[in-house]
Amino acid sequence: MNFALVDCNNFYASCERVFNPRLIGRPLVILSNNDGCVIARSEEAKQIGIKMGAPAFKNEAFFRQHQVAVLSSNYALYGDMSARVMEVMRPLVPAMEVYSIDEAFLSLDDTHGEDFAREIRARVRQWTGIPVSVGIAPTKTLSKLANRLVKKTPQRQGVLDFTRIPDADAILDMVPCSEIWGIGTRLSARLAPMGIVTARDLKYAEMANVRGALGVIGERIARELGGLPCLDLEELPAAKKGIASAKSFGHPVETLQELEEALASYTARVGEKLRAGRLLAAHVSVFVETNPFSATQPQYNAGAQTTLLQPTNQTSALITVALDLLRSIYRVGYQYKKTGLFVTSMSFEGAVQLSLFEEREDKVLAQSLEAIVDQLNRKLGANTVRYGSMGTRDTWAMRQNRRSRKFTTRWSELPVAKA
Amino acid sequence: MITGEPIPFEARLSLRIPLVSAKVQAGFPSPADDHMEKSLDLNEHLVRNPAATFFVKVEGDSMRDAGILSGDILVVDRSLTPKDSQIVVAMLDGDFTVKRLRRRDGRVFLEAENVAFAPIEISENQELVIWGIVTYVIHQPR
Numbered sequence: 001m002n003f004a005l006v007d008c009n010n011f012y013a014s015c016e017r018v019f020n021p022r023l024i025g026r027p028l029v030i031l032s033n034n035d036g037c038v039i040a041r042s043e044e045a046k047q048i049g050i051k052m053g054a055p056a057f058k059n060e061a062f063f064r065q066h067q068v069a070v071l072s073s074n075y076a077l078y079g080d081m082s083a084r085v086m087e088v089m090r091p092l093v094p095a096m097e098v099y100s101i102d103e104a105f106l107s108l109d110d111t112h113g114e115d116f117a118r119e120i121r122a123r124v125r126q127w128t129g130i131p132v133s134v135g136i137a138p139t140k141t142l143s144k145l146a147n148r149l150v151k152k153t154p155q156r157q158g159v160l161d162f163t164r165i166p167d168a169d170a171i172l173d174m175v176p177c178s179e180i181w182g183i184g185t186r187l188s189a190r191l192a193p194m195g196i197v198t199a200r201d202l203k204y205a206e207m208a209n210v211r212g213a214l215g216v217i218g219e220r221i222a223r224e225l226g227g228l229p230c231l232d233l234e235e236l237p238a239a240k241k242g243i244a245s246a247k248s249f250g251h252p253v254e255t256l257q258e259l260e261e262a263l264a265s266y267t268a269r270v271g272e273k274l275r276a277g278r279l280l281a282a283h284v285s286v287f288v289e290t291n292p293f294s295a296t297q298p299q300y301n302a303g304a305q306t307t308l309l310q311p312t313n314q315t316s317a318l319i320t321v322a323l324d325l326l327r328s329i330y331r332v333g334y335q336y337k338k339t340g341l342f343v344t345s346m347s348f349e350g351a352v353q354l355s356l357f358e359e360r361e362d363k364v365l366a367q368s369l370e371a372i373v374d375q376l377n378r379k380l381g382a383n384t385v386r387y388g389s390m391g392t393r394d395t396w397a398m399r400q401n402r403r404s405r406k407f408t409t410r411w412s413e414l415p416v417a418k419a
Numbered sequence: 420m421i422t423g424e425p426i427p428f429e430a431r432l433s434l435r436i437p438l439v440s441a442k443v444q445a446g447f448p449s450p451a452d453d454h455m456e457k458s459l460d461l462n463e464h465l466v467r468n469p470a471a472t473f474f475v476k477v478e479g480d481s482m483r484d485a486g487i488l489s490g491d492i493l494v495v496d497r498s499l500t501p502k503d504s505q506i507v508v509a510m511l512d513g514d515f516t517v518k519r520l521r522r523r524d525g526r527v528f529l530e531a532e533n534v535a536f537a538p539i540e541i542s543e544n545q546e547l548v549i550w551g552i553v554t555y556v557i558h559q560p561r
Contacts (some may be wrong), residue, residue, distance in 0.1 A: 021515070022513040061474070084470045087469070087470040088470050127468070127470060128470065128497070335439050367451060411474075413476050414475060414492065415515060416477075416478050417477055417515040418514055419482040419487060419489065
């Protein structure tokens, strides 16, 4: 059995191009929430030297000079297109792990090689408009590596079967350890003193030494480089370590009320995510920040956290706690740029000890209420039903001046064809 | 003389859980009970392949005689392979356009369905991308 890693090429840029042909063939960058910095680039944008993370405001002139198309991020569109890409592939293979918004691991039958990969690629391209690259190998680690190679060698036309490469070791010797999936810069620094610099070095290293330097996971990766499968598809996502929601404001915010409304909204989002994953959180942290790039304004950053008596996923309970924490750290006289919360100490619903002090009936009532709120918001659009503390003005909402339309999720924003 | 504090009591919301969702009626059960079916879902009728289906809004009158008017919503399936005489959404010179695809003697045309609009011939150095096939037209009568 082999694995394939399918990776969407320049995914955000490709999504935009499906619906706006004028963006094809020219440099295109997508900016982070609040239009802060570059988070995605088309191939043309990479070629003229635009780096990931480049701040937008410092590059306005360069963008103009090179006629770079600049867009705000449009996660409603990317999320929908991602789901479509995954749905196209799912029926074609025995099993699939959605690894990220633009990547999936597939398990392949032995008969499925490059021809099959080309079929997947052609079908995803035709059905969704998204170009993908496919790396095939006997292990997940090697399929990820094969996928990187595909992208670096255009003559492969988006597909590479690592098992058919005549001199795999020579190729592994060209890949530095820091570029191996799961190793990265930090862990590769531990390998360098042992003379392990490339993927080939790691493949042939003494496994006991690798385990000593990187632990069991590192050893598994090393064995996977040698073609021995140690990592399985994870079809069900593991319990997350935590969920965060934090965004920068479009304009500086001064009043406690505006901060409260923003934080309540983020908290509602976190509650929704918890309930969707059937998770409970036991620990809540809240923070506020002023704008570190503003040289003239006084700076203030603060955080507060608390552990809940009873783990919860109920928005009402989370909002109460989050707002208390916010009030404890809020100070008058600052221009706040950002607030947010994260919840940690997660457990699965049903795996929780009941507390002696818990008021059972109220909780059941609150749960059914929130299930209804979630359903309404899913059907009628985010934030249709909101908690009072979220406010209705959204004066703090993030800046997205250059967002394309939500072509696939809003009736009022459909693509237009001239007749 | 009796003095005393008022007895504290806690106001609580009562919780009702429906045990039976359907009304219990005396008499004969409805003859339809054994024949219940789920109601019709337009998605089933209009969208054969959800992952590959997109909705596109129409602007302009060039397809009038094919029953496609300005403001209509097209159901567009990208999974279908374009064939001669199908109505397609195509990318032409940076815009989406809806037209009828015609292949004749090795030449390719996008034809309007309105005498006021001439057919567009796709020249050899022009790139025509068929974006998807129009499978249904959602039209509100006026």
